[in-house]
Amino acid sequence: MNTKNADAIIVGAGWAGTIMAKELTEAGLSVILLERGKEHTTAVEGAYPDSIDELRGAVRKRLFQNLAKTTVTIRNTIDQTALPYRQLAAFLPGEGVGGAGLHWSGVHFRADPNDLRLRSAMEERYGKKFIPKDMNLQDYGVTYEELEPFFDKAEKVFGTSGTAYTVKGKVMGDGNVFAPDRSSDFPLPAMKDTFSASTFRKAAKDAGYHPYSLPAANASQPYTNPYGCQMGPCNFCGYCSGYDCYLYSKASPNVNILPALRQDKRFKIIANAHVLRVDLDGSKTKATGVTYLDTTTQKETSLKADLVILSAFQFHNVHLMLLSGIGKPYDPVKNTGTIGRNFVYQTITTSRVWLPENSYTNQFVGAGGVGVAIDDFNSMNFDHGPLGFVGGSPVWVNQAGMKPIAAALGTGGHGTPRWGAGYKDALVDTYKHSLAIDAHGSNMAYRDVYLDLDPTWKDAYGLPLLRMTFTWKDNDIRMNQYVVNKIAPIARAMGATKVSLNHLEFGQPFDTRHYQTTHLGGGAIMGDNPQTSALNRYLQSWDVSNVFVIGSNAFPQGMGYNPTGTVAALAYWSAHHIRTIYLKSPGPMVQA
Amino acid sequence: MVKPDPTSTPKPRFTLPRRSVTSALLGTTAFWLTQPSTSVSRALAHEAAEAPYKPEFFTAEEYSFLTAATERLFPKDHNGPGATELGVPEFIDRQMQTPYGVGDNWYMSAPFQEGPANLGYQLPLVPRALYRRGIAALEQYVLQHYGKNFAALSAQTQDTILTALEGGSIQLHDIPGRTFFEQLRTNTLEGAFSDPLYGGNHNLGGWLMLGFPGARADFMDWVNQEGAAYPLPPVSISGQTA
Numbered sequence: 001m002n003t004k005n006a007d008a009i010i011v012g013a014g015w016a017g018t019i020m021a022k023e024l025t026e027a028g029l030s031v032i033l034l035e036r037g038k039e040h041t042t043a044v045e046g047a048y049p050d051s052i053d054e055l056r057g058a059v060r061k062r063l064f065q066n067l068a069k070t071t072v073t074i075r076n077t078i079d080q081t082a083l084p085y086r087q088l089a090a091f092l093p094g095e096g097v098g099g100a101g102l103h104w105s106g107v108h109f110r111a112d113p114n115d116l117r118l119r120s121a122m123e124e125r126y127g128k129k130f131i132p133k134d135m136n137l138q139d140y141g142v143t144y145e146e147l148e149p150f151f152d153k154a155e156k157v158f159g160t161s162g163t164a165y166t167v168k169g170k171v172m173g174d175g176n177v178f179a180p181d182r183s184s185d186f187p188l189p190a191m192k193d194t195f196s197a198s199t200f201r202k203a204a205k206d207a208g209y210h211p212y213s214l215p216a217a218n219a220s221q222p223y224t225n226p227y228g229c230q231m232g233p234c235n236f237c238g239y240c241s242g243y244d245c246y247l248y249s250k251a252s253p254n255v256n257i258l259p260a261l262r263q264d265k266r267f268k269i270i271a272n273a274h275v276l277r278v279d280l281d282g283s284k285t286k287a288t289g290v291t292y293l294d295t296t297t298q299k300e301t302s303l304k305a306d307l308v309i310l311s312a313f314q315f316h317n318v319h320l321m322l323l324s325g326i327g328k329p330y331d332p333v334k335n336t337g338t339i340g341r342n343f344v345y346q347t348i349t350t351s352r353v354w355l356p357e358n359s360y361t362n363q364f365v366g367a368g369g370v371g372v373a374i375d376d377f378n379s380m381n382f383d384h385g386p387l388g389f390v391g392g393s394p395v396w397v398n399q400a401g402m403k404p405i406a407a408a409l410g411t412g413g414h415g416t417p418r419w420g421a422g423y424k425d426a427l428v429d430t431y432k433h434s435l436a437i438d439a440h441g442s443n444m445a446y447r448d449v450y451l452d453l454d455p456t457w458k459d460a461y462g463l464p465l466l467r468m469t470f471t472w473k474d475n476d477i478r479m480n481q482y483v484v485n486k487i488a489p490i491a492r493a494m495g496a497t498k499v500s501l502n503h504l505e506f507g508q509p510f511d512t513r514h515y516q517t518t519h520l521g522g523g524a525i526m527g528d529n530p531q532t533s534a535l536n537r538y539l540q541s542w543d544v545s546n547v548f549v550i551g552s553n554a555f556p557q558g559m560g561y562n563p564t565g566t567v568a569a570l571a572y573w574s575a576h577h578i579r580t581i582y583l584k585s586p587g588p589m590v591q592a
Numbered sequence: 593m594v595k596p597d598p599t600s601t602p603k604p605r606f607t608l609p610r611r612s613v614t615s616a617l618l619g620t621t622a623f624w625l626t627q628p629s630t631s632v633s634r635a636l637a638h639e640a641a642e643a644p645y646k647p648e649f650f651t652a653e654e655y656s657f658l659t660a661a662t663e664r665l666f667p668k669d670h671n672g673p674g675a676t677e678l679g680v681p682e683f684i685d686r687q688m689q690t691p692y693g694v695g696d697n698w699y700m701s702a703p704f705q706e707g708p709a710n711l712g713y714q715l716p717l718v719p720r721a722l723y724r725r726g727i728a729a730l731e732q733y734v735l736q737h738y739g740k741n742f743a744a745l746s747a748q749t750q751d752t753i754l755t756a757l758e759g760g761s762i763q764l765h766d767i768p769g770r771t772f773f774e775q776l777r778t779n780t781l782e783g784a785f786s787d788p789l790y791g792g793n794h795n796l797g798g799w800l801m802l803g804f805p806g807a808r809a810d811f812m813d814w815v816n817q818e819g820a821a822y823p824l825p826p827v828s829i830s831g832q833t834a
């Protein structure tokens with residue numbers, strides 16, 4: 001094809017897109033990376049002191065998706081009318097170069113081996129009947145052992161700080177006893193514990209649990225990654241989550257990959273390029289390129305390439321597949337099709353612990369990835385037999401830096417005043433003396449929880465919005481309640497004067513008005529069966545073999561851990577097989 | 593064919609608040625004055641303290657509602673200053689003149705259809721319209737029931753009305769009372785605790801109350817001091833300290 005604009009076109013300049021661009025340019029391909037948002041430069045808009053501004057940052061949502069252009073509609077059940085998500089609240093996708101990888105916190109996990117083959121592992125231990133009928137529990141089609149070199153590579157690129165438990169089978173130190181074996185240690189030692197985290201560590205240990213330092217892509221020391229990109233040591237300023245790190249201490253595509261990538265003549269990045277569709281040939285089995293709109297000139301451009309990589313945010317990947325006619329849309333009634341199937345979230349609740357008045361938790365001190373966790377109730381690390389649910393939650397103190405507007409908006413409720421004099425007393429006490437403990441749980445996939453195109457609402461470009469059908473299910477509520485109840489004794493051992501346990505209630509619908517997490521998943525999942533997955537184990541579309549779809553859209557169910565580490569490893573895994581297999585012989589890498 | 597963006601509206605001009613310029617000058621006095629002059633500093637401080645803020649978006653009547661209501665939401669008490677002293681009404685007026693005032697990152701495409709509360713905000717109104725229509729409807733309600741404007745009522749009666757709004761038992765024409773209340777509460781707390789650059793949090797009074805150090809943003813030695821209180825007072829983006 002001599003008319004092509006590039007060998008590969010990549011959609012979305014977050015972690016997945018920049019990793020794929022780096023790998024493919026290394027393989028000698030010319031790459032155009034399209035990003036619908038604008039360029040983001042730490043040295044300009046992310047610089048101190050303007051970046052240390054809660055109103056401009058997390059509150060007015062400087063780095064997040066502009067819903068005025070495009071959003072989703074949401075409903076809880078299949079018989080409801082979905083309504084537009086008009087104001088950002090429950091989840092906060094990114095926009096612009098760096099994507100959500102610019103404003104993320106930095107918790108950087110490897111997936112638990114059992115979570116990657118959860119149906120098989122649960123059936124082996126508890127029998128087939130243990131899995132509820134309407135739960136679409138599935139394996140990823142790739143194992144931890146296969147992904148290990150790519151988890152390792154991602155940690156070295158991100159400059160991840162942590163404490164290993166075992167390296168090549170040898171116990172190294174005070175790491176997570178439930179963590180799988182590693183081929184090498186973390187590139188940097190663990191971050192220090194905040195006072196809140198060290199208090200939790202001691203109490204959890206005394207209670208017989210196994211506390212460990214959260215693996216953090218916040219640099220505990222100066223670091224230069226394999227691409228020659230440099231990070232400075234984190235000073236716990238507390239402006240990770242929702243911000244671009246002014247110290248270059250939090251890993252981001254902008255700090256850890258793009259400085260190297262931009263040097264490469266085979267690489268070109270185009271910002272303000274909103275991709276409208278992947279163009280397919282008449283057979284609908286081959287992509288010819290993509291069509292995008294330049295949002296500054298309103299001009300539409302079609303680019304041709306041999307290979308198309310979708311690496312936008314989870315649900316934007318699914319949206320683009322549906323708009324482009326890649327694969328068959330999922331139909332929950334007939335239980336056919338795969339695009340939109342297994343849409344998942346995470347089941348997260350935050351409880352609060354108050355310490356005595358002579359203990360100041362200094363909640364403004366922190367880093368997005370820093371903290372102490374226990375995995376005793378995560379994944380399959382405990383006996384589910386008598387409990388009757390699938391899934392689990394790590395429990396942690398992750399003091400990311402609590403700012404005053406967020407603290408003020410969150411104080412009150414549950415029968416306590418949300419304004420007036422009593423409110424101010426509670427706000428001051430809570431800000432100075434309390435800390436948060438999260439149950440950061442998994443969320444399973446169900447037949448009637450899915451993504452499709454909305455019949456009514458359109459985006460600014462005249463295209464139908466994506467529709468989410470999602471609510472909490474009893475399995476995940478039971479899991480959440482079980483794990484949250486384990487927090488109370490730990491809190492008492494921490495010396496709590498008051499504890500507010502927060503868990504989901506049965507029958508409580510998903511509420512779009514309050515932030516829960518941006519860890520959305522599924523909708524275009526990987527697997528070993530084209531009837532139940534959109535992508536094969538290399539994240540290649542079963543239906544259009546020159547399209548790869550990289551992101552948490554590939555997760556068959558929501559894991560308890562934060563997704564970015566697994567997204568990055570899957571990107572490196574997919575890229576490795578594109579480089580070593582696909583490019584030599586383009587076509588399906590797994591026969592359907 | 594690409595349709596024009598249905599949500600685009602003329603963006604109001606963003607103007608840096610005059611007071612914040614004054615504060616910025618105050619904060620950096622030591623750097624920009626070749627010979628630090630206490631009389632110049634004093635004159636600037638005097639101007640900052642005395643110049644009454646003139647609302648640009650809100651009418652005088654609306655502003656008097658805003659001043660009274662925000663003070664009840666965030667009253668002066670033993671913890672520290674209330675909304676009035678912190679400049680919260682000024683903050684809200686200034687915010688109405690930014691892109692936020694016209695809901696620049698809200699999805700505002702029709703059709704607008706009410707649904708269950710948990711599916712979120714569904715009104716066709718951006719913040720400016722919510723305030724304009726909400727205050728008018730509320731003052732009408734107050735006049736009917738109490739024969740006075742909101743600001744002229746006792747604090748106790750004002751609290752009764754705010755409680756009813758929060759609980760959803762007052763409907764402000766097409767705006768549910770609860771929606772109006774949440775907008776007002778959110779903006780009030782933003783004004784109390786945002787950087788003084790935006791016209792609220794005067795003299796860093798909000799941050800002093802909480803022990804929040806503002807833009808210090810370097811806690812290398814304070815990661816873990818075994819529960820001791822952080823010792824330094826706050827500093828603002830412009831360098832103002834308290």
